[in-house]
Amino acid sequence: MAVKVLVVDDSGFFRRRVSEILSSDSGIEVIGTATNGREAIDQAMALKPDVITMDYEMPMMDGITAVRNIMQRCPTPVLMFSSLTHEGARVTLDALDAGAVDFLPKNFEDISRNPAKVKQLLCEKILSIARSNRRSTSFSPSPAAAPVSAPTSASVAPAPAPRAPAITPTSAPVRRKAYRLVAIGTSTGGPVALQRVLTQLPANFPAPIVLIQHMPAAFTKAFAERLNSLCRISVKEAEDGDLLRPGVALLAPGGKQMMIDGRGQIKILPGDERLNYKPCVDITFGSAAKAYADKVLAVVLTGMGADGRDGARMLKDAGSQVWAQDEASCVIYGMPMAVVKANLADAVYPLDDIGRHLAEACN
Structure with missing residues (x-):
C-alpha cells in the first residue's frame, strides 16, 4: 500500500x-x-x-x-x-x-x-x-516495522559472533563507575530526545558529555543555545580546542566531524564528502574509544540508519558501556536497533529513564 x-x-x-x-x-x-x-x-x-x-x-x-x-x-x-x-x-x-x-x-x-x-x-x-x-496513529508503544538502514559512514570489520542474548529494558541494572566521558549519538527525533535526557541531569553532573546529532551547520548553534537555556548543566556548540569539563555538554557542529584526544581536547575537522553523516556518531565514538578505552558510557538514541553501531563496537571492544533507547519510545527505531541487533547494548532503556540512569551511573 x-x-x-x-x-x-x-x-x-x-x-x-x-x-x-x-x-x-x-x-x-x-x-x-x-x-x-x-x-x-x-x-x-x-x-x-x-x-x-x-x-x-x-x-x-x-x-x-x-x-x-x-x-x-x-x-x-x-x-x-x-x-x-x-x-x-x-x-x-x-x-x-x-x-x-x-x-x-x-x-x-x-x-x-x-x-x-x-x-x-x-x-x-x-x-x-x-x-x-504505522505502529499507531497516536504514536502509542507497539512493535514498529524497522526502517531501512542507511549505510554507515565508518568502515570496520564485520560484526563478531553474538556476545549475549538481547537485552531487555528491565534486565540491566545501572552499573556505576567513574566514567571519564558520556557520549550520546542520535538523529531523527534527537532534538526532543536530547532535551528530555539532558534536562534530567543535575548541575553538578560529574562527567563531561559530548553530543552528536545529525543536523545542518546552520542549526547546531541554535540547538545548543536552546538546550543550554533549558538544562541545569551547560551546553554549547563545540569548537576546535575545547576541553572536556564535568557538567558541560559539547554539541558537534553541523557539517563537520568531532573527535576527542587523550588529553580531553576536542578536535573539529572538516566534513568529509565521502561520509554520509556530518557529524558522524561512529567517528566521535571511535575517537572516544581510543582516548578513554573502558571509561566511556555511550548512549544511542532515536534515529534513522545505523550510524553509531560501528563506533559502539569499538567502545565495547575497549571495555566501555553502551546503552540504547528502547523501540517503544523511539521516533525512528533505526540507530538503536542496529546496536541492539549487533548485541552491543549493555542496557536498553525507555527515553524517560535514560537521564535518571545517567545520573545514577556517573554518581
Whole structure:
C-alpha cells in the first residue's frame, strides 16, 4: 500500500515540485495539498494522510500552530521544511517541540540543481517516517516495522559472533563507575530526545558529555543555545580546542566531524564528502574509544540508519558501556536497533529513564 502524503505550503511552485518528486516514487501517493495551516488541519482530518510535509511560514495560520492542532486532533507524522538560517533553525526546533517528527532544509537551488539527490532524500524520509509510525496513529508503544538502514559512514570489520542474548529494558541494572566521558549519538527525533535526557541531569553532573546529532551547520548553534537555556548543566556548540569539563555538554557542529584526544581536547575537522553523516556518531565514538578505552558510557538514541553501531563496537571492544533507547519510545527505531541487533547494548532503556540512569551511573 502506498504511503499517503499531504503537502502543505503557501508557495504554488514548491507544492507542485514536492508533489511531483513524491509522486515519482511508486510507494508514495500525494492525496492532497493545502496552502495554509487552517487548510492543513481540515485536510489532515478529512484525508487522514500517513505523513504531512509542512512549511512553517504561511498566511492564515503558521506551520507550528498547525502542527500543534494536528497533534491534538488527528496525530500524524509531520516533516517540516525549514530555511538554513539561525531563525529558520529556531522555528524548526519549535516545530519539533510542537510534535513534528523531522525536518529538511527548504532549498530551491538544490531542487533545480540536483533533483535526483533531492528526490532520494525526500522519498527516503517520507517512507521511513511512515513505516516507523504505522505502529499507531497516536504514536502509542507497539512493535514498529524497522526502517531501512542507511549505510554507515565508518568502515570496520564485520560484526563478531553474538556476545549475549538481547537485552531487555528491565534486565540491566545501572552499573556505576567513574566514567571519564558520556557520549550520546542520535538523529531523527534527537532534538526532543536530547532535551528530555539532558534536562534530567543535575548541575553538578560529574562527567563531561559530548553530543552528536545529525543536523545542518546552520542549526547546531541554535540547538545548543536552546538546550543550554533549558538544562541545569551547560551546553554549547563545540569548537576546535575545547576541553572536556564535568557538567558541560559539547554539541558537534553541523557539517563537520568531532573527535576527542587523550588529553580531553576536542578536535573539529572538516566534513568529509565521502561520509554520509556530518557529524558522524561512529567517528566521535571511535575517537572516544581510543582516548578513554573502558571509561566511556555511550548512549544511542532515536534515529534513522545505523550510524553509531560501528563506533559502539569499538567502545565495547575497549571495555566501555553502551546503552540504547528502547523501540517503544523511539521516533525512528533505526540507530538503536542496529546496536541492539549487533548485541552491543549493555542496557536498553525507555527515553524517560535514560537521564535518571545517567545520573545514577556517573554518581
